[in-house]
Amino acid sequence: METVEHLLGNKGYKIWTIAPEATVYDAIKLMTEKDVGALPVVEEGRLIGIISERDYTRKVILLDRASKSTRVQDIMTRNVFHINPAMGIDECMRIMSNNHFRHLPVVDDNELVGIISILDVVKAVIDVQKEKIEHLEHDISWGESY
DSSP states (O other): OOBHHHHHHHHOOOOOOBOTTSBHHHHHHHHHHHTOSEEEEEETTEEEEEEEHHHHIIIIITTTOOTTTSBHHHHSBOSOOOBOTTSBHHHHHHHHHHHTOSEEEEEETTEEEEEEEHHHHHHHHHHHHHHHHHHHHHHHHHHHTO
């Protein structure tokens, strides 16, 4: 079974975060620079929320707020569902699908250690399936040679 820890080992543990008092403009700018769709909101080293492009469109654009004066803490999602590194990728896929999450922070021993996206999970599932197919093809071709 593929785990989040294995996925992060392949993807990397680099995390871009934002402070709650930062402006939404700064958050969107950082997301654009780093080509990510969400940022964990961290205060004093602790995960306190997450801000996503979805938060921006629904809580700033549609409400006619100004991104340069609105603070991240005013629109971030506060009750953040997070996972741990030992969790299986299949379980992550289920959680993300059932709850319509696109990003899941990874927390280990109360410390933010990574973040995974639905794209990361889909790629990992495809890689596992591809490996299984290759093993089956090998087994079949090995069996035919006898």
